[in-house]
Amino acid sequence: MRYTPMITLVVALGAACSYAAKGQQEKTELPFAAEFEKLKAAVDKLEESHAKRLGELKTEDQKAALFEVHIREATPLAEKALALVVGNAQDPAAVEVLTWIIDRGWGNWESTVVEKAADLLIQHHLKDRRTHNVVTGFAHLGMPWTEKMLRALVAAELPAKEHALTLFQLAQCLQGSAEFVPDSKIFDARRLKRVELLYGKDNVAKMRMADAAKLEAEAIRLFTDVADNYGNVEYNLKKLRDHAASAIYIIRNIGIGKTAPEITGEDIDGKPMKLSDYRGKVVVLDFWGHW
């Protein structure tokens, strides 16, 4: 009899604990977690099997054809992942799926799926740190969805340091769009096809027609703004002031149609070597490394 309250208490506590644990589990685990894990595994498997086949192919045409097959087969998997969250995109749990669609999209699926995921992040999760993180690695490619997302992030006025990075990345994005205009003029049919698969056919058509001078001017303006107002912010081991200065230098000097700046230094054996010694010759400048 004496022990009854004790037992009751233990039972009650136990019940409360298990209830709390259950509640917590439901909160952190995505309702569609199992399905999402299956899709992720299917993408990994597809990538692995195509990478293996790629290694066995000899000609560039065969490799290009396999790339097309890969995109065609991987795209429905990303579409299924998108369908898991599309009716409930405002849920914080959706961010993990949406950022995964973007993060793994390059070279895996059609850009339209990535663009839909980007739109949902802009609409519902602009201030979630993961939204900014996921666009970071794509900024310099200058694709329309990255520009849209970065402009939204800039307008969202995140805390000062993060805001500085969004400005800097928007400038990088515009620099990338500006470079794309002359770069894409020398594409042969195979390269054009590949870039269309990576960027999206409609995007490529639009990007080729862009006004490169106008894009360069806005990029320089933004880089200048970053250097003047956020120059001391550290990013990838350097200050934004230095990043911005080298980006402006690159816009002005390194690009199709610009005269290559002099390169001086030493060769592998320590002998002096300079680019201007090769004037009068067609030069392939190959940046390489064995690491």
Add this chain to the structure above:
Amino acid sequence: MYPHERSLVKRLENQPFALLGVNSDPDRQDLKELVKKEQITWRSWWDGGTEGPIANKWNVNVRGWPTVFVLDHRGVIRGKDVTGSRLDEFVDELLKEMKAAGGNN
């Protein structure tokens, strides 16, 4: 990579053409052995690492490795990221253009 470059250099050995590398390996001694082993006959600047001054100046640290630029005989940048058989074609076009223009400058 190296076999294609070797054949390009061999094919154009009597032409006004040069393949120049900018190498980003941190260890120069290992690199010297690699050059011998892979029969890399063309010259490279040694940039000291992936954040070397030449790579930084040419934006390669952002664009990623490997990257190729093609310069015409006047030193104007004409191509970027040109690879595979397209690189051969592209260089041939620039050589033809140079001859049509009457050689130097």
